[in-house]
Amino acid sequence: MFGLHDTATVDTGGDYYSLQDYQSAVPRWCPGCGDNTILSSVQKLCRDEQLPPEKTVFVSGIGCSSRFPHYMGTYGFHSLHGRALPIAQGVKIRRPDLKVFVNTGDGDCCSIGTAHWIHAIRYNFDMVVMVHDNEVYGMTKMQTSPTTPKGIKTNTTPKGAFLDPLNILQATLGISNVSFVANVVEWIPEVMYQVLQEAYHHKGFSFVRIVQRCPHFLPSIFDPLLQDPNKLLLLTDERGLKPSDDLRKIYKNERPHDPSDLDAARRIADEIDPMPIGVLYRNEDVPVYDEIRRATRVVTHDVRRQALDREFDRFAVDLA
Amino acid sequence: MTPDAGPNGTAAERKVLTLKQHVVEIVSDSGEGAQKAGQAFGTISAKMGNGIWTVEIIPAEIQPPPRSPAGASGIRVRIGSKPVTNMGDEVDLIVAFNEQALLGRLDLARFKPGATILLENKWRDHADPEIATAYGTTYARLVEEGYSVIEVPMEEICFRYVNNPQLGKNMFVLGMLCAVYNRNVDFARDTIRYIFRKKSQKVVDSNISLLNAGYEWALEHIDLSFDIPPMKDIGRQIVVNGNQAIALGVMASGMDVCAMYPITPATSASHYLSEIFENVGGVLHQAEDEIAAAAFAVGASYAGKCAVTITSGPGMSLKTEVLGLASMAEIPLVVVNVQRGGPSTGLPTKTEQGDLLQALFGTHGDAPKVVMAPATIEDCFYSVITARRIAEAFRMPVYVLSDANLATGQAPFPRPEFHAEWVAPPIDQRPVEKDTKPYDWDQKTGLSPRLVPGQPGGMYAVTGLAHTDSAKVAYTPDANQEGSRLRSLKLAALQRTLKSPTLYGDEEGDLLIVGWGSTKGAIEEAIDRVREDGGSVSALHLTFLQPLAPGIGEILKRFKRVMCVEINYSDSLEDELITEENRRYSNLSWLLRARYLVDVQNWTNVHGQPIGPGKIEEMIRENLAVLQPA
Structure with missing residues (x-):
């Protein structure tokens, strides 16, 4: 029609992946759930970076956040409660060609998976880790999580949570080998997208805590943050958040922050009000475990035979 | 007479008993090298063509109190003129570095009536009267019970060669045993050179002089000599323990990821693997805990070749949820359980076969997996190779149940010849048709080809949730019934390929x-x-x-x-x-x-x-x- 042949196509110069290529099933999260916006940002990131879907793996644990891989058009692994990180490390150890992302939650990562979280920081595998922090257990119907603010009533703390919440940014920044730590809120897509993009380009364990709304169980907990832009503090830097002018008109609380300054990052992580948003810390020089341990040779049958023969010789008791 | 004369040098002057088999033990405090001496003695005997079986005697603690019966550390070596398949029964000859360690064995291992005991005598005149008395009392008891006790001034003689006889006595003992059993001293010297290959020439020389001293002392002072005729034409053999055999099996199978967490008595397999694995592109990953080790292996298997995790009972308990995931998601995995005494911390250094039902039924829900058990050191090697192949072909976890007895036991077996078909093929990265099912189950066998990340067109999300053949979450009752049926059928399919076991002895x-x-x-x-x-x-x-x-x-x-x-x-x-x-x-x-x-x-x-x-x-x-x- 209009003079074009029916079969005419536009050559985009090889494969071009559209957003659809990263979409799979229709998400089953609640309407208004922050996980939906995280999903959109990540799909946009994959599209903009043109990640081949077959070379991309999303690994998750258990919980609302961890439904994530089901909705991606890439490879995915919806695993066990708390175990996403070691599974993701296993994926990466002999497959440096795969881009690995982890989606986990505040309970999944920072309660049942704590040992893996702490050690994953130290191993420093090259992957992006998104902690969907809604400050509550959602899938099991509203129990207190390690990040639930003190006093919040849940089904296991009807009189209010007993303890102050775990500051997971501070904890992460306290571990040896920490290499990338960021904090975002999912309801400002521009910020989340920019930071995820920085995380993706960082070589190492890129830890992004994403403050995420749970309209079902804690519908108003983030209202102060949502209603008052001054409750957020944008940390700006060339290697971190670069807010647009439009964003600056709303979020006027802004502070330049050099993400290579670990001491400053730790001080910032202590600040709760206003909540710091952006890249707190970034260090490209931390050794990456999957590189330290990468295979250094191509192993043919002959190489294997020779290696085995060397060992057999070592233990040989041939009759003299 | 010099030791250079080799075996049978002065045999004419000594009583020579020709035997079919003998059980020798060397016991000491922990850290005195009894095990090293025993292993060397076993290797030398195997080289001469004897059948051997060695068992380590391991106390629970790294440094138990010295001179304590419970702290006895050492080794048993059974030598035979035919292949030896087990540790045997009563002890024929025992070398003890102190009488308390000996008492520990007297209670546990039966000594043959009149058994020969070679006993370090430095305790007899010990400055501490309690020690001297304890020694005297035990000596008297042993003599009274009819044992042939030969007191040996081990330390006294060793002082002539080294400053710290605690670190050299074991080679003196090896020398004595070589004299008593007419071992080829050249083999002994070779073995010492091998043991201390990473040490200086001085260390090698002093250990060889200790060996010679022990040999000479025994020729002069012990009028007993045992001859255990070797076998002929045993071919080329290797001597390793069960854990080393497992590590070699991993290397031979083509698996390239092993994730583990330290646990007795499994860890030595990983020690050895960490030494050799990189030679074949493998990575041994020590994870932060047992669960992480299993999960790491599952992740590696999912994205590449079948991986392996090696552990013992308590580690199996911790890994169980992950193993259920591997069964549910049909991810190949080899799991080696070097069993120890349980439950709980149990008997960490001792042997048991108590994890069979755990292996079969340990997971919640129905989680089919293959369970096999090596019976010999040789089996430890080949079972891992077979396990890898089954795991890949049937897309399920395969458990290999070894135990502490095999882990540290040594016995020679024919030197394996590498076969290319032992090795996993490279992972499939060919494109597949869009919407290819990740569980394209064959309705008769439950088998389905595996999609591996990197394959264009095959993108899907693995899940531990009940799922359909498309890996979609099962929201209908039938879907779970169907998935369970097909996973279970794989065991039936494997069962149809197994040979009926052969009976040892008559058919009825x-x-x-x-x-x-x-x-x-x-x-x-x-x-x-x-x-x-x-x-x-x-x-x-x-x-x-x-x-x-x-x-x-x-x-x-x-x-x-x-x-x-x-x-x-x-x-x-x-x-x-x-x-x-x-x-x-x-x-x-x-x-x-x-x-x-x-x-x-x-x-x-x-x-x-x-x-x-x-x-x-x-x-x-x-x-x-x-x-x-x-």
Whole structure:
């Protein structure tokens, strides 16, 4: 029609992946759930970076956040409660060609998976880790999580949570080998997208805590943050958040922050009000475990035979 | 006479006893090198063509209090003029660095009446009167009980060669044993050179001089000499322990990721693997905990070749949820469990076969997996290769149940020749049609090809949730029924490929002994002894515990009595409250009873020791006496 042949196509110069290529099933999260916006940002990131879907793996644990891989058009692994990180490390150890992302939650990562979280920081595998922090257990119907603010009533703390919440940014920044730590809120897509993009380009364990709304169980907990832009503090830097002018008109609380300054990052992580948003810390020089341990040779049958023969010789008791 | 004269140098002047087999033990405090001496003695004997079996005697602590019976550390070496398949029974000759360690063994291992004891005598005139008295008392007791006790001034002589005899005595002992057993001293020197290959020439020289000193001392002072004729034409052999064999099996199988967490008695497999694995592009990953090790291996398997995790009982308990995931998501995985005494921390350094039912049923829900058990050191090598192949072909976890007995036991076996088909093929990265099902189950066998990340067109999300053949979450009741059916069918498909096990002994008779794992050698030796006297007893040893090979039920029915021999706990009817109704059977007995509706008895203990053939022989004779009253 209009003079074009029916079969005419536009050559985009090889494969071009559209957003659809990263979409799979229709998400089953609640309407208004922050996980939906995280999903959109990540799909946009994959599209903009043109990640081949077959070379991309999303690994998750258990919980609302961890439904994530089901909705991606890439490879995915919806695993066990708390175990996403070691599974993701296993994926990466002999497959440096795969881009690995982890989606986990505040309970999944920072309660049942704590040992893996702490050690994953130290191993420093090259992957992006998104902690969907809604400050509550959602899938099991509203129990207190390690990040639930003190006093919040849940089904296991009807009189209010007993303890102050775990500051997971501070904890992460306290571990040896920490290499990338960021904090975002999912309801400002521009910020989340920019930071995820920085995380993706960082070589190492890129830890992004994403403050995420749970309209079902804690519908108003983030209202102060949502209603008052001054409750957020944008940390700006060339290697971190670069807010647009439009964003600056709303979020006027802004502070330049050099993400290579670990001491400053730790001080910032202590600040709760206003909540710091952006890249707190970034260090490209931390050794990456999957590189330290990468295979250094191509192993043919002959190489294997020779290696085995060397060992057999070592233990040989041939009759003299 | 110099040691250079080699074996049989002065044999003419000494009593030479020619023997079919002998059991030697060396015991000491921890850290005095008894095990090194024993292993060297075993290797030298194997080189000369003798059959050998070594068992380490390991105390629970790294540094138990010195001179304590419970702290006895050491090694048993059984030498034979035929292949040796187990640790044997009573000790014929024992070398002790102190009398307390010796007492520890006297309580645990039976000494043959009149057994020879070579005892360090430095304690006799010890400055501490308590020690001197303890030594004197024990010495008197041993002599009174009829043992042939030879006091040896080990340390005194070693002082002539080294400043710290605690670190050199073991080679002196090796020298003595070489004289007593007419070992080839050149082999001994070679072995020392090998042991200390990473040390300076000075260390090698001083150890060789200690060896020579021990050899000379024994020739002068011990008028006993044992000759155990070697075998001929045994071909090329290697001597490794079970854990080393497992590590070699991993290397030979083509697996390239092993994730583990330190746990006794499995860890030495990983020590060795960490030394050799990178030579074949492998990575040994020490994870932060047992769960992470299993999860890491599952992740590696999912994205690449089948991976392996190596652990022991408590680690298996921790890994169980991950293993259920591997079964549910159909991810190949090899899991080696070097069993130890349980439950809980149990007997960390001692042997047991108590994890069979855990292996079969440990996961919540129905999680089919393959369970196999090596019976020999050689099996440890080949079972891992087979496990990898089954895991890949059937897309499920395969458990290899070794135990502490095999882990540290050494026995020669024919040197393997590498075969290319042992090795996993490169992972498939070819594009597949869009919407290719990740579980394209064959309706008859449950088998389906595996999609690996990197394959264009195959993108899907693995899940531990009940799922359809498209890996979509199962929201209908039928989907879970169907998935469960197809995962289960894979075991039936594998079972159809297994050979019926062969019986050791006659095809039918009075008594059938059924075993699995490391007890095979002891059971068969016991059977041989009883059959020599005309006893009607046979043995059946199971390599596959899940699925069980075809034909076993039919075999069981051909015997008047079926008896499982295992190292795990079972109730005794001698306890007042125990009846046929509440009695708890041994692991394998439960399984065979449930599977074949046959009355299977059991004879078990949890002493933490390998079972010797003598005890089994006694039990068989008692049973036969009941079955065929004279």
